[in-house]
Every structure is written in structure tokens, then in C-alpha cells.
Amino acid sequence: MAPAGAVSISGAATHYTRVAGVVGGAVLEAAKALLKARRAFAFTGAGISAESGIPTFRGGSNSLWGRFDPRELATPEAFARDPLKVWKWYAWRIELVLKARPNPAHKALAELERMGVIEAVVTQNVDGLHQRAGSRRVVELHGNILRVRCSRAGCGFRATLSEPPKELPPRCPRCGGLLRPDVVWFGEPLPPEAWREAEAIARSSDAVLVVGTSGVVYPAAYIPLMVREGGGVIIEVNVEPSAITPYATIFIRGKASEALPKLVELVRELAGT
Ligand code: OAD
Numbered sequence: 001m002a003p004a005g006a007v008s009i010s011g012a013a014t015h016y017t018r019v020a021g022v023v024g025g026a027v028l029e030a031a032k033a034l035l036k037a038r039r040a041f042a043f044t045g046a047g048i049s050a051e052s053g054i055p056t057f058r059g060g061s062n063s064l065w066g067r068f069d070p071r072e073l074a075t076p077e078a079f080a081r082d083p084l085k086v087w088k089w090y091a092w093r094i095e096l097v098l099k100a101r102p103n104p105a106h107k108a109l110a111e112l113e114r115m116g117v118i119e120a121v122v123t124q125n126v127d128g129l130h131q132r133a134g135s136r137r138v139v140e141l142h143g144n145i146l147r148v149r150c151s152r153a154g155c156g157f158r159a160t161l162s163e164p165p166k167e168l169p170p171r172c173p174r175c176g177g178l179l180r181p182d183v184v185w186f187g188e189p190l191p192p193e194a195w196r197e198a199e200a201i202a203r204s205s206d207a208v209l210v211v212g213t214s215g216v217v218y219p220a221a222y223i224p225l226m227v228r229e230g231g232g233v234i235i236e237v238n239v240e241p242s243a244i245t246p247y248a249t250i251f252i253r254g255k256a257s258e259a260l261p262k263l264v265e266l267v268r269e270l271a272g273t
Contacts, residue, residue: 026250026251026252026253027252027259027262027263027266028266029250030209030235030250030252030263030266031263031266031267031269031270032270033207033233033235033249033250034112034117034118034207034209034235034263034267035117035267035270035271036207037205037206037207037232037233038205038206039119039204039205039206039207040117040118040119040205040206040207040208040209041118041119041120041121041122041201041202041205041207041208041209042109042112042118042120042121042122042208042209042210042211043121043122043123043208043209043210043211043213043223043224044109044121044122044123044124044125044130044210044211044212044213045123045124045125045211045212045213045214045215046124046125046212046213047211047212047213047238047239047256048103048105048106048109048125048129048211048212048256049100049103049106049125049127049129049212050212050256051103051105051255051256051257052100052101052102052103052106052127052129053096053099053100054096054097054100054127054129055096056212057214058214058216059214059240068089070186071186072085073085073086073089074086074183074185074186075185075186075187076185076187076188077187078185079151079178079180079185083169083178083180084168084169086169087165087168087169087170088168090145090181091164091165091168093145094145094146094161094163094164094181095164097126097127097128097129097145097146098146098162098163098164100127100129101129101132102129102130102132102133103129103256103257104257104258104260104261105211105212105255105256105257105259105260105261106129106130106132106133106135107133107134107261108260108261108263108264109121109130109133109135109209109211109260110130110133110134110135110136111134111264112209112263112264112267113134113135113136113137114134115264115267115268115271115273117267118209119137119201119205120137120138120139120201121135121137121138121139122139122141122198122201122202122223123138123139123140123141123142124141124142124213124217124220125140125142126140126142126143126144126145126183127144127145128144128145128146139194139197139198139201140191140194141184141190141191141194141195141198141220141223142183142184142190142220143181143182143183143184143191144182144183145181145182145183146160146161146162147159147160147161147181147182148161148165148170148179148180148181148182149179149180149182150172150174150175150177150178150179150180151177151178151179151180152172152175152177152178155172155174155175155177157172157173157174157175157179158182159179165179190219190220195219198223199223199226202223202224202226202227202230203226203230205227205230205232206227206230206231206232206233207227207232207233207234207235208223208224208227208232208233208234208235209235209236209237210224210234210235210236210237210238210244210248211236211237211238211256211260212237212238212256213238213242213244214242214243215242215243215244215245216242216243221243221244224244224247225244225247228247233249233250234247234248234249234250235248235249235250235252236248236250236251236252237252237254237256237259237260237263238251238252238253239253239254239255240253241253
């Protein structure tokens with residue numbers, strides 16, 4: 001039976017509620033499910049950083065892919081055609097990321113890891129905000145926007161940025177080739193080690209807390225589905241239903257920065273810590 005405050009909906013989600021003002025409902029069910037799990041982790045997307053001032057990719061005219069064409073900015077072909085145009089866009093995004101601060105949702109996930117409730121955060125985000133919030137095991141499936149690497153095959157130069165590159169497009173100090181952001185572009189494979197680690201985590205977990213992702217970009221979106229495939233539960237936090245919602249056991253409709261601190265509070269209460 002649905003707990004007080006939760007409304008059952010058709011489909012796979014058994015508990016569905018809005019966060020605002022709700023103490024029990026889906027958030028309580030989520031806390032119980034996390035404590036019951038043998039191994040759990042979080043899987044995050046752009047929505048968790050939205051309240052840190054970093055625009056999401058989809059959803060509305062203000063989103064990145066609502067304003068910009070990914071084919072002109074986030075593909076190897078676009079970079080080969082016009083590296084300056086691509087770099088100007090990345091320099092703007094790097095500045096946004098450097099100005100951003102982790103929000104209560106990032107901090108709540110770091111806290112769940114400290115409490116031993118989740119083991120890791122597997123993220124599609126490139127902003128490094130999980131690490132800055134204190135999460136220790138972060139698997140970055142799409143790279144990191146604050147890193148650059150040489151685009152010339154065989155050079156191998158890599159560096160971390162503390163400010164946007166001064167001259168655009170930046171050049172490799174080792175070989176003079178073009179540096180590129182160390183992120184995954186459309187049409188490129190994911191970093192094999194990150195993928196292997198994420199898959200191993202997903203295959204050995206029986207619960208995943210999915211936060212702020214539309215769940216439409218593959219192969220990343222397979223990660224939470226692997227948990228479901230193995231008989232585990234998907235707990236989802238999103239301001240609206242996503243492509244993952246039909247597979248979710250518990251769906252918490254609300255802002256990550258409101259839902260996750262509440263979740264931590266309830267986990268603490270239930271665990272008696
Ligand atoms: P999207 O922009 O596709 O989806 C963001 C999700 O966050 C949506 O489902 C929103 O409803 C939700 N959302 C927005 N604000 C929220 C909030 N405050 N609290 C909770 N949820 C919120 O972002 P991703 O799913 O991360 O890939 O996108 C996946 C990939 O597509 C990205 O990693 C990027 C992009 O192209 C690469 O760059 C390779």
C-alpha cells in the first residue's frame with residue numbers, strides 16, 4: 001500500500017509524490033530502500049547542478065541544446081571544422097563551472113557516501129561539483145570540462161585548468177597541436193576505464209539513486225537499467241518524469257536540492273544516527 005502522502009500511479013513506480021512539505025511518502029520509502037540495500041550508488045545528470053547555476057542540456061528554451069546546436073559544438077567534426085567556435089563555447093561553460101558552488105544536493109550525496117549508504121557517484125556531469133562537495137568515489141562517464149588534452153594522436157598531454165585558456169584555441173605546450181576539452185563528444189566512445197568501473201558498480205548493486213537526468217543519452221543511461229535488470233531498485237529524483245521513470249520503483253518529484261537533504265535526514269532518523 002502507498003504510504004501516507006504518496007499517490008500511486010500506473011506504471012512501475014510504486015510511490016510517487018511531490019517533495020514540498022512532504023515528510024513521508026516517497027522520500028521515506030526511498031530512505032527505507034537505501035537502508036535495506038546491500039550496495040547502493042547514485043547516478044546523476046545535469047539536473048543536480050541546475051541549482052548551482054549550470055544550465056541543463058534539455059528542457060526549455062534556456063537549456064543548452066535549446067539554445068545551441070550540439071552538432072556544431074560537441075562533435076569531433078565540429079572541432080575539426082572550427083576549433084575556435086567550439087573553444088569559445090567551452091570557455092564560457094568553463095567560466096560558469098568555475099563560478100558555480102556545490103548545492104545541497106551534491107552535499108547530500110557526499111554525506112550519504114560518508115554514512116556508508118552509497119558507495120559511489122556515477123555521473124554524466126563534467127563540472128566536478130560532486131568532488132568539490134566532498135564525494136570521494138566519483139566515476140565521470142563524460143569526462144571533465146576543467147581538463148584539457150592534446151588532440152594529436154600519440155602526444156598524450158593532459159592538464160587541469162584553474163581558469164579558461166587565455167588564448168583560443170589553446171595549443172599543446174608539448175607538441176604544438178590543438179588542445180581539446182577532455183569531455184566526451186557525440187559520436188565518441190566513453191572513457192573505457194570509467195565505463196568498466198560504472199558497470200562493475202551497477203552490476204554489484206541492488207539500489208541506485210538516479211538524480212536529475214533525462215535518461216536519454218546512451219550508453220550512460222544503461223547504468224541504472226543494469227541495476228533494475230539485476231533485480232534491484234531504482235529510486236529517482238527529478239522535477240518531472242524522465243525516460244527512466246517507467247523503470248523506477250520509487251519516484252520523488254521535486255528539486256534535487258530539496259529532496260536529497262530530506263532523504264539524508266530520514267536515513268539518519270531511521271538508522272538512529
Ligand atoms: P538533461 O539536460 O538531458 O536532463 C536534465 C534532467 O534534470 C531533466 O530530466 C530535468 O527534468 C531534470 N532537472 C532539472 N532541474 C532539476 C532539479 N533542480 N532537480 C532535479 N532534477 C532536475 O541532462 P543529462 O540527463 O545529464 O552529454 O544529459 C545527459 C547527457 O546529454 C549529458 O551528459 C551531455 C548531454 O548531451 C555529453 O556531453 C556527452
